[in-house]
Each structure stands twice: as C-alpha cells, then as structure tokens.
Amino acid sequence: MKTNNLNNDNKIEEMTDFFNLRARSYDDHMKGVIAGDFNNFYKTISFPIPDTNDIINILDLGCGTGLEIEGIFKKAPNAILTCVDLSSEMLSELKEKYCSYDENIITVEDSYLEFTYKPDKYNFIVSAMTMHHLEQDDKMKVYSSICNSLQKGACYIEGDYVVKRKEEKEIFNEYLALKKIHPEIDNGTYHIDIPFSKETQMKLFQDAGFSRVDIIWEKESSVIFVAHK
Numbered sequence: 714m715k716t717n718n719l720n721n722d723n724k725i726e727e728m729t730d731f732f733n734l735r736a737r738s739y740d741d742h743m744k745g746v747i748a749g750d751f752n753n754f755y756k757t758i759s760f761p762i763p764d765t766n767d768i769i770n771i772l773d774l775g776c777g778t779g780l781e782i783e784g785i786f787k788k789a790p791n792a793i794l795t796c797v798d799l800s801s802e803m804l805s806e807l808k809e810k811y812c813s814y815d816e817n818i819i820t821v822e823d824s825y826l827e828f829t830y831k832p833d834k835y836n837f838i839v840s841a842m843t844m845h846h847l848e849q850d851d852k853m854k855v856y857s858s859i860c861n862s863l864q865k866g867a868c869y870i871e872g873d874y875v876v877k878r879k880e881e882k883e884i885f886n887e888y889l890a891l892k893k894i895h896p897e898i899d900n901g902t903y904h905i906d907i908p909f910s911k912e913t914q915m916k917l918f919q920d921a922g923f924s925r926v927d928i929i930w931e932k933e934s935s936v937i938f939v940a941h942k
Contacts, residue, residue, distance in 0.1 A: 759784030775843030856921035
C-alpha cells in the first residue's frame with residue numbers, strides 16, 4: 714500500500730480540510746480503493762449486528778459519508794446511530810443520503826480522539842477505513858475508550874487497511890522522518906496514513922482490554938476485525 718501523506722504540493726493537509734474538499738467524491742474514490750468488493754466490504758461490517766427491531770445504540774467513528782450505514786439499518790432499522798466525524802461536509806453528505814432516517818441519526822462534528830465516550834452506553838461501535846490515520850499510542854487511547862464505552866458482551870467492529878510486517882516498519886519509519894519535519898502531525902489532526910499489520914492490530918485490541926478478537930473479512934489489504942468486550 715502506498716501512503717498518501719503529502720498532497721500534490723508536497724504539503725501535509727489538516728484532516729478536516731482534506732475530507733471537506735473530498736466529501737462529494739469520497740464514495741466514488743472508495744469504490745476504486747476497494748475495487749470489486751466495495752459493496753461486500755461495507756455490508757460485512759454490519760454482519761455482527763443481529764436482525765432486530767429493538768432500539769439499540771450504535772456509535773460510528775470517523776463515519777464519513779456513512780457507507781456502512783445502509784447495512785446497519787437493514788439489520789437494525791430502529792437503531793439510534795451516533796455518527797462522529799471531523800468533516801462538516803462529510804456529515805452533510807451523510808445526512809442527505811440518509812434523510813429518511815433523520816430521527817435515528819445523531820451527527821457529531823468532532824474528532825474521535827476528543828469525543829466524550831460514556832461508559833457502558835453502546836451495543837455496538839463501528840469504524841470503517843479511518844483508524845489507519847493514528848499511530849499506536851493514539852490508537853490505544855481510542856481503543857481503551859471504545860472498550861469502556863461498550864456494554865458488557867458488546868463488540869467493536871473495525872474495517873481498515875492492513876499491511877505486511879515489513880511494510881509496516883517501512884511506513885512507520887517514513888512517518889517518523891516526516892514527524893521530525895512536521896512535529897505537529899502526531900496529534901491526529903493531520904491526514905497521515907500509518908497502517909499497521911494484522912498482527913499489530915490484534916495485539917493493540919488485546920492490550921486495550923478486549924477479551925477476544927475475530928476476523929470476519931480478509932482480502933488483499935482490507936480486513937474487518939470484531940473485538941469483543
């Protein structure tokens with residue numbers, strides 16, 4: 714996987730600006746990134762959610778335009794879905810796309826690094842193609858908050874990029890070199906790609922307090938993890 718840490722002018726971009734500028738073309742972009750398996754990937758994110766008409770609480774972190782939401786509402790049409798994203802334009806696209814679920818969706822314009830995670834609140838927490846922007850320390854903080862915010866026996870579903878261990882090391886060394894020039898990038902507010910290996914991800918989940926981690930999708934560089942509290 715080639716990282717996308719510099720724009721065409723060889724400059725880093727703030728996360729909010731990066732996604733605000735690309736909100737309208739994001740869905741088409743992701744169809745190219747997950748070529749051939751786009752629909753199956755996003756549909757599979759909802760697989761661990763049981764078919765239910767109950768009102769359940771679901772948190773969607775870095776929700777973007779909500780590509781995973783269609784599958785969620787097919788499984789749980791009465792779910793209350795809290796969608797967190799830094800980009801106001803992404804959230805606007807999401808609300809327009811799912812206007813028929815207006816009463817079920819709460820949008821929060823915020824970083825999931827700063828979001829207030831209430832303990833034992835959610836039946837499910839999901840994220841899709843977003844956590845690869847964080848380095849390990851920031852991921853651990855988010856994962857620990859996620860684990861604490863899930864109800865007992867609930868799970869966190871993450872679909873994201875992964876790389877081989879050798880590539881993981883190379884990418885992280887590139888990131889460290891970039892951070893020497895731009896020390897501000899380590900606060901999670903800049904668009905930086907730092908994907909980890911499947912093995913590193915499994916360990917991070919376990920260290921954050923999850924009792925078991927399953928993989929329900931694995932194809933090329935895309936993996937969907939289910940971390941159980």
